[in-house]
Amino acid sequence: MMHVSPIREPLINGEKSYNDITNDVMAPVKAKPGKLWYVGLTISALLALAGVGAIIYTIWNGIGLWGVNRTIGWGWSITNFVWWVGIGHVGTFISAILLLFRQKWRTSINRAAEAMTLFAVMCAGLFPLIHMGRLPLGFFIFPYPNTRELWPNFNSPLLWDVFAITTYLLVSLLFWYMGLIPDLGTIRDKMKTAWKKKVYNFLSFGWKGSARHWSRHESMSLILAGLAAPLVLSVHTIVSFDFATSIIPGWHTTIFPPYFVSGAVFSGFAMVLTLMIVTRKALNLEEYITVGHVESMNKVIIATGSIVGIAYITELFMAWYSGVEYERYAFVNRALGPYAWAYWIMMTCNVISPQLLWIRKLRRNLAFTFGLSIFINIGMWFERFVIVVTSLHRDYLPSSWAMYKPTWVEVLIYLGTFGIFFTFFFIFIRVFPVIAMAEVKSVARSSARKFLGKSVKQKPEKNH
């Protein structure tokens, strides 16, 4: 059923029939989970519980438990928030922007990347909520008629953030779930047990693969992608406004929106690589998520990593060229001040290390890519730390200069979000198909369609 193109690397390996694709992808859903899965889930769940404990402890006693002070009001909490939101950009980037660009390799990784997006955005959303200090009053941020007769300040980027991230989470969830419906139908029909059939039928909304439904589903997916593409770009743009619209030296820069968006895609792809290199091995999906996929993602990493590198250098140049002494000092202090170690970790991990990917051998080397992806995750975390902490700790008034060190509570909350993230991820890989089966089937033969005598009769391809 598969045909091999003489020119392009196949999107999936192993001459799969449609039935093979179904069986391979849903094997983890059908099979009993192994020991490793239970161990992973238990560790994640315990970590999540510890994090929740630390959050409750913070809310009970107040933000005074953290290392933040009058000078550095945004510590790890906002660093982690921006880091998680950045990671949460890639799923919808893959499924929306790569769909509009007709990149067929996206079909093998979009499902897992979108799931990852949802979990990452959920983790991200936690931080500003905790940082408000009074979590039970968190609903004050939404505009609703209230006895205080006040509305939220729509001029504030912090409120734009509320709208952007809420919309992003909801629309990503919709996009992800709409894509899942046909695959849940497949699982329903493959399940033998009656109650599982019922559950998956409920989840699949009674999907039956009718041509009319597919036609609507396709046109909906395309429009959703068209809506989600500017949405992805808007979210991190607005996150960058949190900084850029202030008048803190080091934050007040017009380069922030594109710089943050490319940084987000950069870190997101790194996280997808970290997870997928392990997942493809653990779930025997090596023929679906191939070295070719890893290479494609690595190419995106070079592109976005280089944009990030140029942005760093542009920032330095503009600080010098602006002639503003505060701006200049902020950047000299970043590179040579007490937090220089963080700055140089960021530079090494984000600017220098991805440049190694120009070498094809390294791009296609899984162990190297895995290591590099961890490097980038660390580097991107330090980028946010550098932006948040070093810009704040020495501002206009030298008498209020201070240093910041996180306390164990902040560290535990951060680790806790990893627990939350991985708990959801472990459940996801056992309950839902990790690869979009229907989409992979639809591209399984198309990479070679042109070279087939039989396909001449086919209408020219529409959408993707």
Next chain:
Amino acid sequence: MSSIVYGHFTDELDLLDAVKELQEKGIKIADVRTPFPVHGLDTALNLRRSRLPKVAFIAGAVGGTLGMLFQIWVFTVGWPLNIGGKPQLAIPSFIPVAFELTVLFAAFAMGIAFLLRSNLGPGQIPDILDEDVTNDHFQVILSEKNNQVTEPELIEALKAAGALDVKHVNSTK
């Protein structure tokens, strides 16, 4: 009570050929069910172009307009605040929220319209004739009700088009 005849193909190109062959004979096709969207099938079946994009456009326009008007109302009528003497009607700073609402309304209206129009939703029990249509079968369904010919003729036509495993059931619909 009328009869439903169905059979399946194992390749999407065979399916497309068969659909054309049946239509040339003047047989109306009740439904085609496939494991993934087959390109060219919607034109072969003369399916009308989905109007979901229009739903999205209208809902998006409503969301964006409401978002913008609401913010304008809040800052000029509802509770005008003096923020450093800046203009109360600060349209540029209302754009992010209005944009997010545009996307939110458009996406959800379209999603809900899709489910309602396709009669999909939690608790729906589909009339599945072949459990492999979500796996690797491309199924053609013919209904006696839509066609002027009898059931054996439909079966014959479907077999002639190359369908495998042709069966018939009595539909209650």
